Amino acid sequence: xxxxxxxxxxxxxxxxxxxxxxxxxxKEAGGAPPDDGPLxxxxxxxxxxxxxxxxxxxxxxxLIVTLGIYYVTPFLRWDRGPNAPHQAVLxxxxxxxxxxxxxxxxxxxxxxITGLLILAALVLFLSNAVAGRVWCGYLCPQTVxxxxxxxxxxxxxxxxxxxxxRDGRKWTxxxxxxxxxxxxxxxxxxxxxxxxxxxxxxDAPTLVKDLATGQAPFVAYAFIGILxxxxxxxxxxxxxxxxxxxxPWPRIQAALTDEYALNVTYRYDRGEPRYSAxxxxxxxxxxxxxxxxxxxxxCVYTCPQGTDIRQxxxxxxxxxxxxxxxxxxxxxxxxxxxxxxxYDTSVNIKRRQEGKPAFFKIVxxxxxxxxxxxxxxxxxxxxxxxxxxxxxxxxIHDRNPLAVLLKDGSVRNGYTLRIIxxxxxxxxxxxxxxxxxxxxxDIVGMVAREDGKPVVAVGPDQTRELRAxxxxxxxxxxxxxxxTFIATDIKSGERATTADHFHGLExx
Ligand code: SF4
Ligand code: SF4
Numbered sequence: 001x002x003x004x005x006x007x008x009x010x011x012x013x014x015x016x017x018x019x020x021x022x023x024x025x026x027k028e029a030g031g032a033p034p035d036d037g038p039l040x041x042x043x044x045x046x047x048x049x050x051x052x053x054x055x056x057x058x059x060x061x062x063l064i065v066t067l068g069i070y071y072v073t074p075f076l077r078w079d080r081g082p083n084a085p086h087q088a089v090l091x092x093x094x095x096x097x098x099x100x101x102x103x104x105x106x107x108x109x110x111x112x113i114t115g116l117l118i119l120a121a122l123v124l125f126l127s128n129a130v131a132g133r134v135w136c137g138y139l140c141p142q143t144v145x146x147x148x149x150x151x152x153x154x155x156x157x158x159x160x161x162x163x164x165x166r167d168g169r170k171w172t173x174x175x176x177x178x179x180x181x182x183x184x185x186x187x188x189x190x191x192x193x194x195x196x197x198x199x200x201x202x203d204a205p206t207l208v209k210d211l212a213t214g215q216a217p218f219v220a221y222a223f224i225g226i227l228x229x230x231x232x233x234x235x236x237x238x239x240x241x242x243x244x245x246x247x248p249w250p251r252i253q254a255a256l257t258d259e260y261a262l263n264v265t266y267r268y269d270r271g272e273p274r275y276s277a278x279x280x281x282x283x284x285x286x287x288x289x290x291x292x293x294x295x296x297x298x299c300v301y302t303c304p305q306g307t308d309i310r311q312x313x314x315x316x317x318x319x320x321x322x323x324x325x326x327x328x329x330x331x332x333x334x335x336x337x338x339x340x341x342x343y344d345t346s347v348n349i350k351r352r353q354e355g356k357p358a359f360f361k362i363v364x365x366x367x368x369x370x371x372x373x374x375x376x377x378x379x380x381x382x383x384x385x386x387x388x389x390x391x392x393x394x395x396i397h398d399r400n401p402l403a404v405l406l407k408d409g410s411v412r413n414g415y416t417l418r419i420i421x422x423x424x425x426x427x428x429x430x431x432x433x434x435x436x437x438x439x440x441x442d443i444v445g446m447v448a449r450e451d452g453k454p455v456v457a458v459g460p461d462q463t464r465e466l467r468a469x470x471x472x473x474x475x476x477x478x479x480x481x482x483x484t485f486i487a488t489d490i491k492s493g494e495r496a497t498t499a500d501h502f503h504g505l506e507x508x
Contacts, residue, residue, distance in 0.1 A: 040245065043241060044306065045167075046239070046240065046303075046304065046305070046306040047160040047163050047164050047301075048150060048160065048301070048302060048303060048304045048322075049159060049160035049161075049298075049301040049302050049326075050154055050159050050160075050302075051302045051322050051325045051326045051329070052325065052329070053322075053324070053325025053326075053328055053329065054321075054324075054325065054328075055320065055321030055322055055324055055325050056322060056325050058138065058321070059137075059138060059147060059320065059321075059322075062138050062139060062144070063144050063147055063148060066139060066141075066144050067144065067148065070193075070196060071192065071196045073088070073089050073200075074087065074089065074196060074199035074200050074204035075199075075204050075205070076088035076089065078099070078101055078102070080099070080104075080424060081424045081425075082424075083424045083425070083460035083461055084099070084104070084424050084460075084461060085099060085203060086203075087099065087203055087204060088100075088101050089101070089200060090200065090201075090202075090203075091200055091201050092201075093201065095461075097461075098113070103385065104422070104461075106420070106422065108392075108420075109388075112381065112384075112385070115377060115380070115381045116381075118377055119374065119377050119378060119381070122370055122373050122374045122377065123374060124249075125256060125366075125370045126367060126370035126371060126374065128253050128256055128257060128261065129256070129257070129258070129261055129364075129366045129367045129370060130261065130262065130362055130367060131261070131262045131263075131343065132253075132257065132261050132262060132263035132264070132319050132343075133249075133250070133253055133263075133317075133318055133319040134319065135249075136243065136249065136250070136253075136318040136319060136320075137264075137318045137319040137320035137321060138320065140318075142234060142235070142242050142243065142247070143318060143320065145189075145193070145231060145234070145235035146234075146235045146239050146304065147304070148189060148235070149186055149189070149235045149236050149239075150304060152182060152185050152186060152189070153182055156178050156181050156182040156185065157178050157179075157182060160301055166178070183236075186232055186235075186236045187228065187232055189231070189235075190227070190228040190229070190230075190231035190232040190235075190236075191224065191228045193227055193228070193231045194223065194224035194225070194226070194227030194228040194231065195211070195224050197223065197224075197227050198220045198223050198224055201220075202220070207220065211224075239304070240304065240305040240306060240316060243305065243315075243316060243318055244315065244316055250315045251315070254313075254315065258366065259345060259346045259347045260345050260347055260360075260361045260362075260364055261345065262343040262344065262345060262360075263313065263319060263343065263344070263345070263346075264309060264317065264319040264320075264321055264323065264324060264341065264342075264343060265309075265341070265342065265343070265344040265345070265346070265349070266293075266299075266309045266310045266312075266340070266341050267339070267340055267341070267342065267344060267349060267352075268291075268310065268349070269349050269352050269353050270291060270292050270340055270352075271291040271292050271293035271310065271340050272291040272293065273289065273290065273291050274291055274293040274294065274295045275290050275291070275294070275295075276294055276295070277294040277334055280292075280294060292331065292334075292336050292337075292340050293310065293340060294330065294334065296330055298326040298327065298329070298330050299323035299326050299327050299341055300323075301326070302322045302323055302325070302326040303317075303322065303323055304318075304320065304322065305317060305318060309323050309341055321343075323341050324339075324341045324342055324343075327340050327341040328340075328341075344358075345360070347359065347361075348360075389422075389496065390421070390422035390423045391419075391420065391421060391422065391423075391427075391429075391487070391489065391494055391495075391496045392419075392420040392422075392496055393417065393418070393419055393420070393485060393486075393487045393496040393497060393498045394417070394418045394420075394498055395415050395416070395417050395418075395468075395485050395498045395500045396415065396416045396418075397413065397414075397415055397500055397501065397503075398413065398414035398415065398416075402503040403503045403504060403505055405505055406471070408473070409473065410471050410472060410473035411471070411472050411473075411478070411504055411505055412469050412470070412471045412472075413469065413470050413502050413503055414467065414468070414469055415467075415468045415469070415470065415485075415500065416465060416466070416467060416468070417431070417443075417465070417466045417467075417468045417485060418463060418464070418465050418466075419456060419458050419463065419464050419466070419487050419496075420458075420463045421458040421459070421460065421461070421462055421463075421464075422461065423460065423461070424460045424461050425460050426457060426458065426459050426460050427457070427458055427489055427490075427491070428455055428456070428457050428458075428489070428490045428491070429455065429456050429457075429458060429487040429488060429489055429490065430449070430453040430454070430455050430487075430488045430490055431443060431453060431454050431455070431456060431468075431485065431486070431487055431488075432452075432453045432485075432486045432488070433470060433483055433484065433485055433486065434483065434484040434486060435470065435472075435481060435482070435483035435484070435502055436472065436474060436476075436478060436481045436483075436502070437474055438472055438473050438474030439470055439471065439472045439474075439483065439502060440452070440470070440471050440472075440473075441453075441454070441468060441469075441470055441485070442454065442468065442469045442470075442471070443456065443466050443467070443468050444466070444467035444468070444469065445467075446466075455490065456487075468485075470483060470502055472502060472504070477504055477505075478502060478503075478504035479503075479504050480501050480502070480503050480504065481501065481502045481504075482499060482500075482501055482502075483499070483500055483501065483502045484497050484498070484499050484500075485497065485498050485499075485500065
């Protein structure tokens with residue numbers, strides 16, 4: 001398995017008995033021929049053992065919260081008035097809107113989504129700089145669903161030993177029945193996962209009814225089918241293979257980490273040399289060195305990724321902390337201090353070997369940089385959200401012809417105007433123009449008011465497109481002049497403007 005190079009070299013140089021890491025370090029130093037092993041190794045079925053402890057409890061809590069959010073959110077209601085959907089979170093393709101509680105994003109405002117993605121990436125970088133793969137270990141959907149699937153598997157087929165024994169024996173009717181129940185439950189979870197996903201794209205209660213009565217659109221059934229298949233395959237069958245071969249984050253994460261980042265670490269300075277519990281006790285009594293690791297393999301049996309954390313950093317390790325719980329339980333039984341496996345840094349391992357106290361440096365250049373960028377991007381997004389306009393005006397000049405000479409000697413230009421009303425009420429706008437003296441604005445098919453300004457009604461949460469002409473009949477001929485279109489809300493006086501040009505005939 002590939003290992004993050006910097007951390008690997010650090011640990012390889014220090015850890016006695018870590019042959020694999022030393023070999024890798026030698027290779028990096030140019031001392032040994034490269035041997036990366038196969039790019040893909042056939043999957044070995046992993047039977048993770050259940051475990052109890054602090055990190056398991058944290059994972060249960062996060063599993064309940066994250067799955068709860070995912071399955072319940074489409075049913076949350078949000079009153080936006082009579083002209084808008086009442087679903088709190090809705091991606092509405094027909095009207096091309098994204099609703100998120102009090103925020104409504106129009107297609108022109110896709111930059112908010114871009115900003116959110118940038119923010120998410122920065123939060124990921126920061127969490128990685130502080131505490132390694134916390135996202136992978138606790139919050140990644142692949143981890144959460146796999147954890148749920150493993151719980152179902154253990155419930156139906158038994159914990160590690162029972163499950164392995166049953167799989168190793170000749171299969172009986174009981175084995176087949178248990179397998180059938182497990183796969184049925186897995187499929188049910190996968191089906192609910194796909195079902196919940198499509199509810200984000202339509203009114204959830206209505207779509208549930210339509211799905212149940214067979215009246216939902218085909219695309220809804222198709223997506224439920226696709227997501228059922230992907231969830232069942234990824235969480236039920238591929239599991240750790242997704243992290244190893246499909247997900248790019250472990251590789252990126254390895255390049256972004258440093259020696260001060262907290263990672264789930266086997267403290268080999270304390271654990272080595274390994275002996276059985278009895279032998280270690282005898283050696284200690286005789287004043288001989290003996291590490292705390294008793295080679296019981298509980299940390300390996302518990303690992304959902306099949307990793308031996310004692311071999312050093314590994315791309316397969318998602319840093320879920322379950323091996324910490326397993327090892328702490330062993331240490332408690334042996335009457336040794338807990339924390340042989342713990343969140344720690346490679347710097348601290350070196351420091352302890354030099355007899356220095358542990359040292360944690362969370363505030364450092366990269367964490368300050370990420371936190372600063374999060375603050376800047378977050379503040380900018382909040383500012384633009386707080387000051388966003390619910391009225392916009394755009395103009396596009398006709399390309400051909402740019403200008404037309406009329407019988408009376410005046411010159412006319414054509415435009416397409418677009419008024420965007422983001423409010424959930426209908427609004428009336430008076431249109432006017434600011435340009436050279438003698439220019440007049442007309443909206444095709446519309447009579448202007450007495451003051452010469454055409455009035456246009458735009459429906460709630462809608463865009464209205466209009467054909468407009470600007471005619472100039474001045475004493476001076478114009479080559480090209482800047483003009484500004486203005487839309488004024490008749491009730492509130494709110495204005496939107498857009499700049500363009502008026503073209504004369506001389507330039508042709
Ligand atoms: S659980 Fe602890 S004591 Fe047992 S093998 Fe793992 S590190 Fe060693
Ligand atoms: S080695 Fe430990 S932290 Fe890493 S995936 Fe396995 S159990 Fe989780």
